[in-house]
Amino acid sequence: MDLSRAQVPHGxxxxxxxxxxxxxxxxxxxxxxxLEYSEDTNSKGHHFPVVAAGKEQACVFCRFCDLICPELxxxxxxxxxxxxxx
Amino acid sequence: MSIPVEANxxxxxxxxxxxxxxxxxxxxxxxxxxxxxxxxxxxxxxxxESGVDPDxxxxxxxxxxxxxxxxxxxxxxxxxxxxxxxxxxxxxxxxKPDLVVTVISGDGDLTAIGxxxxxxxxxxxxxxxxxxxxxxxxxxxxxxxxxxxxxGARSPTAPDGNQDHPFILPHLAHAIGAxxxxxxxxxxxxxxQEAVLRMMEKDGFCFTEVLAPCPTSFGRPNNFAQGLxxxxxxxxxxxxxxxxxxxxxxxxxxxxxxxxxxxxxxxxVERGSYGEHA
Numbered sequence: 001m002d003l004s005r006a007q008v009p010h011g012x013x014x015x016x017x018x019x020x021x022x023x024x025x026x027x028x029x030x031x032x033x034x035l036e037y038s039e040d041t042n043s044k045g046h047h048f049p050v051v052a053a054g055k056e057q058a059c060v061f062c063r064f065c066d067l068i069c070p071e072l073x074x075x076x077x078x079x080x081x082x083x084x085x086x
Numbered sequence: 087m088s089i090p091v092e093a094n095x096x097x098x099x100x101x102x103x104x105x106x107x108x109x110x111x112x113x114x115x116x117x118x119x120x121x122x123x124x125x126x127x128x129x130x131x132x133x134x135e136s137g138v139d140p141d142x143x144x145x146x147x148x149x150x151x152x153x154x155x156x157x158x159x160x161x162x163x164x165x166x167x168x169x170x171x172x173x174x175x176x177x178x179x180x181x182k183p184d185l186v187v188t189v190i191s192g193d194g195d196l197t198a199i200g201x202x203x204x205x206x207x208x209x210x211x212x213x214x215x216x217x218x219x220x221x222x223x224x225x226x227x228x229x230x231x232x233x234x235x236x237x238g239a240r241s242p243t244a245p246d247g248n249q250d251h252p253f254i255l256p257h258l259a260h261a262i263g264a265x266x267x268x269x270x271x272x273x274x275x276x277x278x279q280e281a282v283l284r285m286m287e288k289d290g291f292c293f294t295e296v297l298a299p300c301p302t303s304f305g306r307p308n309n310f311a312q313g314l315x316x317x318x319x320x321x322x323x324x325x326x327x328x329x330x331x332x333x334x335x336x337x338x339x340x341x342x343x344x345x346x347x348x349x350x351x352x353x354x355v356e357r358g359s360y361g362e363h364a
Contacts, residue, residue, distance in 0.1 A: 012096060013095065013096065014096045014097075014098045015095055015096070015097055015098070016097075016098055016099055016100070016101060017097055018099075018113065019112055019113045021113065021117075021118035021119075022118060023118045023119040023312075023313050023314065024119075024312070024313075024314045025119075025313070025314065025317065028314055028317075029273075029317075038095070044113075046118075049095075050095040051095055064275075067124075067127070067128070067131070067275040067276065067279075068124060068272070068273070068275050069123075069124070069127065070116065070119075070120060070121060070122070070123025070124045070127070070272075070313075071112070071113055071114070071123055072101045072103060072104075072107065072112065072123070072127055073101075073113075075101055075102055
């Protein structure tokens with residue numbers, strides 16, 4: 001396999017902050033550790049996930065955070081920007 | 087509500103699956119770390135990918151935390167009386183055979199209070215899809231020991247540990263004649279969604295047990311104080327074994343840290359669904 005030509009998808013993370021209950025699933029199971037807790041809280045006092053500093057280009061659009069979220073509070077969309085270097 | 091917009095995150099107010107949810111009721115009432123929300127999410131994803139018009143999908147639930155599922159999905163749904171999700175669903179499936187009827191209910195509702203309905207619906211091979219959310223206890227009423235509680239598990243009604251042998255739900259479903267039997271956890275979310283899609287396209291009685299964390303009621307007395315702890319246990323101990331040779335191997339012993347939990351699609355046979363020979 002020619003790794004130099006392999007295209008790694010790139011995703012953008014979207015969060016519905018008010019739904020988050022801080023269960024930690026998305027942050028724990030992100031395979032590239034894109035997410036961390038926000039400093040702010042939503043109206044129920046839960047810290048919601050945000051993209052960690054320096055990880056803006058790291059999401060590989062595997063959608064696992066979206067699929068595993070019990071609150072339907074996070075999802076990703078595929079970015080069209082070329083991010084083949086991940 | 088005042089959420090300062092942080093750098094590096096796109097804050098939105100609508101999820102792509104919201105059209106098939108009663109989004110005005112979100113955030114739902116389920117506890118942080120509970121797996122039932124993931125099951126609802128997976129069911130909705132399966133509807134979106136099933137290729138069947140959502141108007142032809144029906145969701146029926148019984149009583150309990152899992153019974154909330156019918157209230158959160160935006161397809162025709164029924165919240166039936168305790169243990170009677172299957173009789174309601176059976177009536178719908180027989181009267182309107184073109185509908186895709188899915189029962190989402192808990193282990194207590196389906197196999198204890200509604201246990202007799204369960205065995206006879208499977209025996210007749212009614213065209214139903216049953217998603218049984220197994221959280222090992224009666225979560226809504228305070229975590230009492232139920233028919234799937236593992237031996238030794240502590241609960242308010244078994245403070246010294248449960249003395250009963252639990253049901254092996256896939257073994258039971260296979261024995262009483264289900265056409266499709268599988269077990270997944272909410273951590274195996276992609277495989278679980280594939281199983282739900284297979285159930286939707288398959289005729290006959292299809293059964294999937296999905297193990298879900300219940301941190302509030304089952305977890306706290308049993309060293310899974312957070313949903314993530316139980317998810318980590320699934321990650322460490324689950325083995326995928328499709329078409330397992332001995333169904334009795336599917337026994338779950340949560341309390342033994344070395345006991346493997348076998349998940350997979352175990353049975354997929356054609357048996358002729360109810361009414362086919364009429």
